[in-house]
Amino acid sequence: MTRPAIGITIGYDDRRQGFLGVRQDYIRSVEKARGLPLVLAPGGPADASDLLDRIVGLLLTGGSDVDPSLYGEEPHPKLGRVIRERDDFELALCRDAFRRDLPTLAICRGHQVLNVATGGTLVQDLPSEVSGGGDHDRRSERWERAHDVRILQGTRLRAILGRETVAVNSFHHQAVERLGEGVVVSALSTRDQIIEGIEMPGRRFVLGVQWHPEVFWDQPEGFGALFEAFVGEAARS
Numbered sequence: 001m002t003r004p005a006i007g008i009t010i011g012y013d014d015r016r017q018g019f020l021g022v023r024q025d026y027i028r029s030v031e032k033a034r035g036l037p038l039v040l041a042p043g044g045p046a047d048a049s050d051l052l053d054r055i056v057g058l059l060l061t062g063g064s065d066v067d068p069s070l071y072g073e074e075p076h077p078k079l080g081r082v083i084r085e086r087d088d089f090e091l092a093l094c095r096d097a098f099r100r101d102l103p104t105l106a107i108c109r110g111h112q113v114l115n116v117a118t119g120g121t122l123v124q125d126l127p128s129e130v131s132g133g134g135d136h137d138r139r140s141e142r143w144e145r146a147h148d149v150r151i152l153q154g155t156r157l158r159a160i161l162g163r164e165t166v167a168v169n170s171f172h173h174q175a176v177e178r179l180g181e182g183v184v185v186s187a188l189s190t191r192d193q194i195i196e197g198i199e200m201p202g203r204r205f206v207l208g209v210q211w212h213p214e215v216f217w218d219q220p221e222g223f224g225a226l227f228e229a230f231v232g233e234a235a236r237s
Helices: 024-032 045-052 084-100 109-117 156-161 224-235
Strands: 005-009 036-040 057-060 104-107 147-151 165-168 184-189 195-199 206-209
Touching (some): 005 084, 005 224, 045 084, 057 084, 057 224, 084 104, 084 109, 104 109, 104 224, 109 195, 156 206, 156 224
Parallel strands (some): 005 057, 057 104, 104 206
Antiparallel strands (some): 147 165, 184 195, 195 206
16 A cells, blocks of 8 residues: 655754754654655745645645745844744745645644744734743753643544643643634643634644644654544545
8 A cells, every 4th residue: 555645844953053853753643644755845835836836735744934024014023043934935835735636734843833824923022922831932951741631522633633631741831813815723732722623624634733742753652543533534535
């Protein structure tokens, strides 16, 4: 049986100038779910269509902050590194994927890109804009659980995970604010009601989460069901 080709976005390496990279956890999670991972290096927006012709599922990964001008705001003083080339490329991928109804899973930054691609906005800096928001950017091991998330009833995420509450890791200082068109909330932080999951009910499979489920690919109590549902839907393309 042919394994479905899953395109995985990659970013610029903060530690080595001129290098691109992606954590192996994304690759391993797709492989474990019986998908064939293909990395998509940041290019011009015009490349998006040709790249999407070659895959049947899109995985948007974590990374730098999204340029606030893309959702009509001035930069906050605490805005982190912005790489406009990557933003423009991934927004083009997202929007063309929507047009094709291509299964899309978006993680952390990717979850935020998904919301911006549909016309939504972001909280630019949780610690300074939301009470208690600093707790979402933990300086801990990537597999350490930081807080609980409530999965809303009636959502696809709830159906996939089969639980009302899950403990998640947390490495972000931005978050989804105003939802984009066609986007609904699927998960909230139990501590401060920060949006932790979004999805698009009118699509085959478009789902974003703010935490990093891929980190747990080799652990028995991880989020394998999420990747299996995503890759499984892509395989039906």
